[in-house]
Amino acid sequence: MPLTTGLRGGRYNSRAMRSNTENTLPALEAMKIGRLYRSSGRGISEVDLRVERGEVFGLMGPNGSGKSTLLRVLSTAIAPDSGGFRVCGVDGLTEKRKVRASMGLMVDRPTHYDDLTGRANAYFFARAYGMEEAKAEGALAELFDYFDLAEYADDKVKTYSYGMGKKLALIEAMAHGPEVLLLDEPSLGLDYTSQLAYQRRIRDLAGSGVAVLLASNQVDEVESLCDKAAFLHRGKVVAEGTPEDLISRVEGVRRIVATLRNPVEYGSLTEVGGVQRVVPEGRDLIIHCEERPGIVADVVAGIVRSGGDIVNLSVQRPNLEDVFVKLTGEALRDEV
Amino acid sequence: MRFDLPDTYWKKDVALFFSRRFALVLKMLYPIAIIVPVAASGIPGQYAAAVIGIVAIMAGTFGAGETLTSDLNDGILARVALTPLSPRKLVFQILAVNAVLDFIQLSPALLIVYVLNPAPLAWVLAATFSVFATLVAANSIGVFIANFTSSPADVLLYATAMLFPLIYISGFFRNQDPAGVTAVLRDFVPFAYMNDALKTVFGLATEATPLAIILYPTIICAVLVFAVCLTASHLLSPRF
Numbered sequence: 126m127p128l129t130t131g132l133r134g135g136r137y138n139s140r141a142m143r144s145n146t147e148n149t150l151p152a153l154e155a156m157k158i159g160r161l162y163r164s165s166g167r168g169i170s171e172v173d174l175r176v177e178r179g180e181v182f183g184l185m186g187p188n189g190s191g192k193s194t195l196l197r198v199l200s201t202a203i204a205p206d207s208g209g210f211r212v213c214g215v216d217g218l219t220e221k222r223k224v225r226a227s228m229g230l231m232v233d234r235p236t237h238y239d240d241l242t243g244r245a246n247a248y249f250f251a252r253a254y255g256m257e258e259a260k261a262e263g264a265l266a267e268l269f270d271y272f273d274l275a276e277y278a279d280d281k282v283k284t285y286s287y288g289m290g291k292k293l294a295l296i297e298a299m300a301h302g303p304e305v306l307l308l309d310e311p312s313l314g315l316d317y318t319s320q321l322a323y324q325r326r327i328r329d330l331a332g333s334g335v336a337v338l339l340a341s342n343q344v345d346e347v348e349s350l351c352d353k354a355a356f357l358h359r360g361k362v363v364a365e366g367t368p369e370d371l372i373s374r375v376e377g378v379r380r381i382v383a384t385l386r387n388p389v390e391y392g393s394l395t396e397v398g399g400v401q402r403v404v405p406e407g408r409d410l411i412i413h414c415e416e417r418p419g420i421v422a423d424v425v426a427g428i429v430r431s432g433g434d435i436v437n438l439s440v441q442r443p444n445l446e447d448v449f450v451k452l453t454g455e456a457l458r459d460e461v
Numbered sequence: 462m463r464f465d466l467p468d469t470y471w472k473k474d475v476a477l478f479f480s481r482r483f484a485l486v487l488k489m490l491y492p493i494a495i496i497v498p499v500a501a502s503g504i505p506g507q508y509a510a511a512v513i514g515i516v517a518i519m520a521g522t523f524g525a526g527e528t529l530t531s532d533l534n535d536g537i538l539a540r541v542a543l544t545p546l547s548p549r550k551l552v553f554q555i556l557a558v559n560a561v562l563d564f565i566q567l568s569p570a571l572l573i574v575y576v577l578n579p580a581p582l583a584w585v586l587a588a589t590f591s592v593f594a595t596l597v598a599a600n601s602i603g604v605f606i607a608n609f610t611s612s613p614a615d616v617l618l619y620a621t622a623m624l625f626p627l628i629y630i631s632g633f634f635r636n637q638d639p640a641g642v643t644a645v646l647r648d649f650v651p652f653a654y655m656n657d658a659l660k661t662v663f664g665l666a667t668e669a670t671p672l673a674i675i676l677y678p679t680i681i682c683a684v685l686v687f688a689v690c691l692t693a694s695h696l697l698s699p700r701f
Contacts, residue, residue, distance in 0.1 A: 225545045236536045238473065250541075
């Protein structure tokens with residue numbers, strides 16, 4: 126019994142579906158998408174988005190800003206209340222299966238069939254996307270090798286670590302050669318080497334024309350990987366542009382990163398003149414502040430007064446997180 | 462045909478069924494443990510038939526419902542639904558493979574029943590088919606219930622609420638000689654045909670014929686499966 130139930134002779138081939146006309150269309154185009162959850166009243170509204178072929182587009186925003194909701198709509202998991210979207214010119218509301226065939230998807234909390242091996246899971250999905258047996262096996266062998274998972278490919282997924290599960294989800298998203306990749310927090314939980322491998326792969330895929338939309342709050346990742354980025358705040362796009370453009374909007378802002386030997390109560394730091402926000406990240410305190418003479422000394426004095434033992438200190442240029450803070454007055458990541 | 466690398470949903474389910482060895486042993490043994498002592502005892506045939514019927518109904522309904530809700534909760538089924546596979550074909554595969562796997566579980570016990578209670582071949586075939594039809598119907602009910610809840614515990618509750626009246630109408634324990642409306646309703650419940658067939662295997666006389674036992678449940682199950690497959694888009698959508 127063939128699994129593949131595609132539209133053309135029982136087989137989908139997303140790359141083959143392209144025509145010259147389609148190549149001029151954006152890979153992904155969202156028009157005024159709105160979707161609110163009745164239970165919480167949260168969601169997204171009037172979201173416009175355009176991702177070109179070969180472009181890596183970062184979607185940033187704090188928890189509850191609507192990133193995952195937008196990805197759910199674009200992946201055809203849920204229907205929007207209003208608006209619509211197209212994937213390579215194909216309507217995402219009326220031609221769901223065609224759209225699904227052209228997309229690779231990694232959800233925020235990837236799950237697998239735990240009692241099957243990693244290879245069996247990935248093979249099942251590759252075939253579900255219409256890959257032929259030999260091609261699926263070849264593509265998976267290459268990807269398992271690339272992501273350093275070949276050694277564990279025949280182990281049951283229930284023995285995998287969180288990071289290995291994420292890598293398997295990446296393999297499942299990429300194996301069938303999609304035209305558009307939708308990735309939700311793809312690098313969260315990956316070790317350093319795997320993050321590098323993943324980023325290199327994304328750049329390679331973009332180089333071959335694949336459009337990538339990734340939702341992430343890993344500021345460094347978005348800055349280094351994305352050609353464009355957009356901020357979502359309370360369900361709306363509040364800014365969009367290249368990372369450089371976005372960062373250039375923040376003038377006169379600095380971030381001081383203080384690594385402490387031990388955690389301290391840092392509430393009083395916000396009373397230091399010019400300090401806009403203090404965000405703890407592990408053993409680091411990230412202090413967003415205005416650029417004025419003497420502010421570094423004042424911040425250091427404030428930390429010391431709070432009982433903090435500084436083991437490392439750096440003053441950094443603003444990044445996308447600062448842009449978001451400036452735009453919305455809120456932090457990208459949870460504050461304490 | 463490779464099950465180590467499943468290329469279809471049903472092969473994936475078969476691979477999972479055989480991958481949990483301890484659970485597999487239990488699944489194969491519990492029908493024998495319940496059915497064989499009953500079949501070997503001297504209790505009246507209608508009660509022996511009822512016990513087998515209850516085991517088949519419970520195995521079908523709870524099996525599909527619980528597995529489905531568990532996969533829905535886990536998010537893996539919603540992920541599968543985002544592939545280009547047809548949702549209706551997916552639900553059909555879920556139903557079919559669960560019914561067949563449940564049937565594999567019950568087969569050894571049924572075989573022993575037939576050895577202990579020899580019956581004409583036509584009735585053995587009819588009874589065997591009716592058990593399979595019951596499993597299809599029960600799995601359809603399980604899948605239908607999964608449309609309304611994502612909690613495996615709720616499946617048990619809803620299934621019990623749905624199955625009690627159906628079991629009553631089928632005449633497993635009470636309502637053995639239905640009349641009027643209950644007699645008409647009984648004709649639409651596949652479990653009733655299994656009950657008649659098994660009673661005959663246990664030596665009781667019924668008005669049913671082997672042809673009716675095969676024909677009517679086939680039609681009813683086809684309608685049930687079709688109806689349940691129509692719920693596929695809702696069933697496989699993420700739950701929030």
